[in-house]
Amino acid sequence: MGRRLPEDDRPAAVRQALTAGREAARRLRAAHGPADPFALAARLQVAVSWCGEPPALGSIVRIAEYASRPPAIRLFAESVRAVGAADPSLSVSGIYLAHELYHHLEATGLEPASAQARVTLARLGRWRWESGIPALSEIAAHAFAQALLDLPFFPGALDRFAVRPHPASGAVRGSPLDAETSAP
Numbered sequence: 001m002g003r004r005l006p007e008d009d010r011p012a013a014v015r016q017a018l019t020a021g022r023e024a025a026r027r028l029r030a031a032h033g034p035a036d037p038f039a040l041a042a043r044l045q046v047a048v049s050w051c052g053e054p055p056a057l058g059s060i061v062r063i064a065e066y067a068s069r070p071p072a073i074r075l076f077a078e079s080v081r082a083v084g085a086a087d088p089s090l091s092v093s094g095i096y097l098a099h100e101l102y103h104h105l106e107a108t109g110l111e112p113a114s115a116q117a118r119v120t121l122a123r124l125g126r127w128r129w130e131s132g133i134p135a136l137s138e139i140a141a142h143a144f145a146q147a148l149l150d151l152p153f154f155p156g157a158l159d160r161f162a163v164r165p166h167p168a169s170g171a172v173r174g175s176p177l178d179a180e181t182s183a184p
């Protein structure tokens with residue numbers, strides 16, 4: 001857990017995170033053209049697999065997760081189905097795969113032209129907002145997925161469809177976060 005980001009700094013920090021995500025997508029598209037996230041994962045040598053485990057883990061519901069060693073992304077089938085049920089026209093797996101690919105770019109610094117964004121994210125990455133508010137790197141990853149896939153909406157809005165009310169704990173607070181398992 002990091003320190004809390006001072007309230008006054010939050011709007012600027014969010015703008016920087018959004019810009020970092022969009023810029024990374026723009027660079028990737030400039031290099032590879034509009035890409036299918038699954039093809040992009042293969043090109044980046046990130047293994048992608050479907051996971052049949054129950055997605056709930058403590059207070060969060062996992063939709064997808066990235067591990068850096070070796071680079072691998074798991075998509076939680078139950079969550080992807082639940083989100084897809086909310087809007088069958090969406091390629092939910094592609095959206096969350098793109099999101100996780102951003103975490104791969106963050107973890108590996110594969111983007112040669114992204115030094116500025118990396119500096120920003122390295123600085124922002126130490127900050128975590130209070131519980132229930134997504135970390136800035138999540139905002140950047142959602143912005144990356146939106147720009148990569150030309151989505152007309154911010155894909156973080158989909159997260160809530162993966163959540164089902166938990167009878168033992170009452171209302172679910174906040175939105176689910178994917179559980180990043182990258183090295184510290």
Ligand SMILES: [Zn+2]
Nearest residue numbers: 103138141178
């Ligand atoms: Zn994430």
